[in-house]
Structure formats: structure tokens, C-alpha cells
Amino acid sequence: MLPTVTSESIALLPLSSRDRQHAALTPTAVMNKTHLQPHGQLIYRFQDRLFWCEHDDVSSLHSRVSYINTLMNHIRQTMPNRDQPLTLISLGAGGLLMESFIHAQLQGNGYQDINWRVIDIEYGPDGTQRCLSHRDSLEAFATIAAEKLAVYGSDQRYFNTFMGGNGATNDRGRGATVLLGIDPPTSSSQALGMACFDPQSMSVKGRPVEDITDANCLYLIACDPEYKEQVHHAMTALARGDRVVTLGSIIKCHVNKFGSCEVLSTQSPRSLTMKEACTPLLEQAKTTQASTSAPEITISDIKRAVERYVAAMADENDLYYAECCVSDYDVSLGRLRDYIIDSPHSSLLATLEMNATHIESYP
Structure with a gap:
């Protein structure tokens, strides 16, 4: 409509x-x-x-x-x-x-x-x-x-x-x-020019939550180990609730109106790789969930699927991965x-x- x-x-x-x-x-x-x-x-x-x-x-x-x-x-x-x-x-x-x-x-x-x-x-x-x-x-x-x-x-x-x-x-x-x-x-952060419209980056404004039942979105961020502290600083900024954080190697996963997981990524090679690898795992989680009485896939299901990917990558590369369950305003x-x-x-x-x-x- x-x-x-x-x-x-x-x-x-x-x-x-x-x-x-x-x-x-x-x-x-x-x-x-x-x-x-x-x-x-x-x-x-x-x-x-x-x-x-x-x-x-x-x-x-x-x-x-x-x-x-x-x-x-x-x-x-x-x-x-x-x-x-x-x-x-x-x-x-x-x-x-x-x-x-x-x-x-x-x-x-x-x-x-x-x-x-x-x-x-x-x-x-x-x-x-x-x-x-x-x-x-x-x-x-x-x-x-x-x-x-x-x-x-x-x-x-x-x-x-x-x-x-x-x-x-x-x-x-x-x-x-x-x-x-x-x-x-x-x-107010956008007014100060902190938001970014570069296709290689994504500006996010989700608020990390303690209880996953309050989350409507999951961020997965990848970086070289030497930039680990910068990722932590970004998460701290998001926790304040009044900041826009712009990142390159990130995917954003949430449940859409059809009850399926939607994955958004930047156009950076690392972000696209994460999306390509996580999408089949999330589709598998949706198929598994469909065999139960649950009405739709949940953020907990998404988190488990993403954790499988991160665990598999531990032996493949030396990247640092950070997962964050958030309440995303958008x-x-x-x-x-x-x-x-x-x-x-x-x-x-x-x-x-x-x-x-x-x-x-x-x-």
C-alpha cells in the first residue's frame, strides 16, 4: 500500500x-x-x-x-x-x-x-x-x-x-x-556531520541492551586486531544513546515484516564477505525455526547463527569480531x-x- x-x-x-x-x-x-x-x-x-x-x-x-x-x-x-x-x-x-x-x-x-x-x-x-x-x-x-x-x-x-x-x-x-x-x-550528531553516506560505510545509531528481548537488531563488526579498541570506543558511544557511529566492516541483521532475517551491509569487501557467509546460516536458522511453533525468527536465533560464523572464522583469519545486540531506532x-x-x-x-x-x- x-x-x-x-x-x-x-x-x-x-x-x-x-x-x-x-x-x-x-x-x-x-x-x-x-x-x-x-x-x-x-x-x-x-x-x-x-x-x-x-x-x-x-x-x-x-x-x-x-x-x-x-x-x-x-x-x-x-x-x-x-x-x-x-x-x-x-x-x-x-x-x-x-x-x-x-x-x-x-x-x-x-x-x-x-x-x-x-x-x-x-x-x-x-x-x-x-x-x-x-x-x-x-x-x-x-x-x-x-x-x-x-x-x-x-x-x-x-x-x-x-x-x-x-x-x-x-x-x-x-x-x-x-x-x-x-x-x-x-x-544532533547528524547535524554535526557525523553521519556518513559513503557506500563503503554505514552510520548506525542502535542502543546496546542488556536484555536480548529488548533487542530488534544485531550488529556484527570486523576489524584488524590493532583496531579492537576503536570498536570498543564505538560501542561505548552507542551506549550513550546520542551518537551516530560510522563503520565500514559491519553487517546489520534484523527481523523484517515477513518474519525473516534481513541483512544489510556496506559495499566494503569485508562487509560483503560477512553478509555472503552469514546469509545461508540465517536462512538455515529460519528453516529450523519454521519446524517449531515459534511465529518467526528471533534476535536470539540470529545471534546463534552469527556466533557460528564467528567461531568458524577463528581458524580462517586473524580478524577481531564484535557482536552487539541493540535496540535500533530506524x-x-x-x-x-x-x-x-x-x-x-x-x-x-x-x-x-x-x-x-x-x-x-x-x-
């Missing part, structure tokens, strides 16, 4: 008189309710315990306000039934200040049944909070959302609610769905996008990246 794609520069249909009753958000209104607070080299905007990171080149105040107003225009036009349940899934929700302004705008426009699903690695593997700031933000937003809030530490945790026929299964079936991808956690967004597309109701994907709003409407 092809989406209807729009952006801020495309004119929308005229709004009805009912739609015009609630005023659009303005930067002045936001500034009157919030204050700025520096933290190291970054600037955060706070409203009580809710916050966002503000950067003129990445996620400025004006681009955030424009995003909210553009999103509201699309919701009003594609999801006009104010009495129908509306579910918003926010990936990388962070301090939840954007979500609170969106919630207020939805209420002002007459939407009654507003359900929130907020996903962030900072919320921990079971939805608990890793640090004080996010605990406070979640508690504050829970008051705003009343009892219609669910918290997840990864997209994997969200999709695990499929079990038993509840959670995510009901989200898509009960009414309209909106997927929010607001200011990806590593976009994979999460793609999986959630595929999820909302396959819905009997209207759905939207709304992203804000590098100050640019992008909207996709389904069907």
Missing part, C-alpha cells in the same frame, strides 16, 4: 467551522508556559517536570510548533470522528513535553478517547524509569493522560503485548492510530510503521527530523 505523503509546504483542505474553533499553537504560547535550562552543551525546555531538548539546527522551537500544528491539521481531516478511540504511539518519547502539547491540542479540538503508548530505551526494559528525570516526566504525563497511558522500554516490549490478544493488537483494531517519531535521539520506526499500515482504520506517521516535518497518511 502506497502512503499519501505530505509536508508543511503542501496546502491542506479547508477546515470546517468546528475545526477552526481551537486556536493553533504558537511559539509565544509555548514560551509563556515553559523555561529554558542549559545542561552541558545542550539546552532543554521545561514545563514543570516535562521537557525536550531544543537545538536551532535540529529541533528548534518553531519547527516543533509547526510540527504540532501540521499534525493536528492532518488528524482533523483524516480522523474527523472525535468520539472514536485515537491511539498515539510515540517512539523515543523522552521527556514527553511534545506529547503533552499534542494532548492539549487534541482535547481542545474535541477528541475524547485519547490513548498514549510511549516507547523509549530510557524507560527501562519493563517500562520502569532508568533515571530520575524520566521518572518525573512519566509521572507528570500519567496525570495528563489519566489511565490511558502505557509505557515501554523498547518496540520489542510493545510488540510482545500481542501475546494473549491484547495491548498492541487492540491498539490497531480499536480505532485510528498515529505514530510519532519526534527528533530522533541521534539527530528498525523500530520501520516495524511500527509496518504495524500501523496494516489497520482497518486510518493511520498517520508523523516524523520531525532536522527541523523538517514529514507526514504519511494511510490508507
Whole structure:
């Protein structure tokens, strides 16, 4: 199914008189309710315990306000039934200040049944909070959302609610769905020129996870032994959650929407060799898994297949290999996008990246 794609520069249909009753958000209104607070080299905007990171080149105040107003225009036009349940899934929700302004705008426009699903690695593997700031933000937003809030530490945790026929299964079936991808956690690094578009390299921004059930992707990295420490430094940078790491000899493995393993590589000879060698092992793992009652191949299955390759290579060459199971933002967004597309109701994907709003409407 092809989406209807729009952006801020495309004119929308005229709004009805009912739609015009609630005023659009303005930067002045936001500034009157919030204050700025520096933290190291970054600037955060706070409203009580809710916050966002503000950067003129990445996620400025004006681009955030424009995003909210553009999103509201699309919701009003594609999801006009104010009495129908509306579910918003926010990936990388962070301090939840954007979500609170969106919630207020939805209420002002007459939407009654507003359900929130907020996903962030900072919320921990079971939805608990890793640090004080996010605990406070979640508690504050829970008051705003009343009892219609669910918290997840990864997209994997969200999709695990499929079990038993509840959670995510009901989200898509009960009414309209909106997927929010607001200011990806590593976009500030991209602004500083750390992302790379060289076909010989790959820029990745997965967050290493302690519990493999939170992982949606596996990275396999190869290097000469003398560069081992550089690989370790790259993994440490990824663990911070706000860095893009660019590598040449890497493959990226994840489960696609068909339940099979997809392997991405760079065009470097070493990366292509790893892909060529691992692909049949992963296909074998898929075939083995198909004979069981498991619905699809898992990251654990992928990890075992990749470890077989690494073990075999120990006697073939003297390269150093590093495996890393991660929660990859791009994979999460793609999986959630595929999820909302396959819905009997209207759905939207709304992203804000590098100050640019992008909207996709389904069907």
C-alpha cells in the first residue's frame, strides 16, 4: 500500500467551522508556559517536570510548533470522528513535553478517547524509569493522560503485548492510530556531520541492551586486531544513546515484516564477505525455526547463527569480531510503521527530523 505523503509546504483542505474553533499553537504560547535550562552543551525546555531538548539546527522551537500544528491539521481531516478511540504511539518519547502539547491540542479540538503508548530505551526494559528525570516526566504525563497511558522500554516490549490478544493488537483494531517519531535521539550528531553516506560505510545509531528481548537488531563488526579498541570506543558511544557511529566492516541483521532475517551491509569487501557467509546460516536458522511453533525468527536465533560464523572464522583469519545486540531506532520506526499500515482504520506517521516535518497518511 502506497502512503499519501505530505509536508508543511503542501496546502491542506479547508477546515470546517468546528475545526477552526481551537486556536493553533504558537511559539509565544509555548514560551509563556515553559523555561529554558542549559545542561552541558545542550539546552532543554521545561514545563514543570516535562521537557525536550531544543537545538536551532535540529529541533528548534518553531519547527516543533509547526510540527504540532501540521499534525493536528492532518488528524482533523483524516480522523474527523472525535468520539472514536485515537491511539498515539510515540517512539523515543523522552521527556514527553511534545506529547503533552499534542494532548492539549487534541482535547481542545474535541477528541475524547485519547490513548498514549510511549516507547523509549530510557524507560527501562519493563517500562520502569532508568533515571530520575524520566521518572518525573512519566509521572507528570500519567496525570495528563489519566489511565490511558502505557509505557515501554523498547518496540520489542510493545510488540510482545500481542501475546494473549491484547495491548498492541487492540491498539490497531480499536480505532485510528498515529505514530510519532519526534527528533530522533541521534539527530544532533547528524547535524554535526557525523553521519556518513559513503557506500563503503554505514552510520548506525542502535542502543546496546542488556536484555536480548529488548533487542530488534544485531550488529556484527570486523576489524584488524590493532583496531579492537576503536570498536570498543564505538560501542561505548552507542551506549550513550546520542551518537551516530560510522563503520565500514559491519553487517546489520534484523527481523523484517515477513518474519525473516534481513541483512544489510556496506559495499566494503569485508562487509560483503560477512553478509555472503552469514546469509545461508540465517536462512538455515529460519528453516529450523519454521519446524517449531515459534511465529518467526528471533534476535536470539540470529545471534546463534552469527556466533557460528564467528567461531568458524577463528581458524580462517586473524580478524577481531564484535557482536552487539541493540535496540535500533530506524528498525523500530520501520516495524511500527509496518504495524500501523496494516489497520482497518486510518493511520498517520508523523516524523520531525532536522527541523523538517514529514507526514504519511494511510490508507
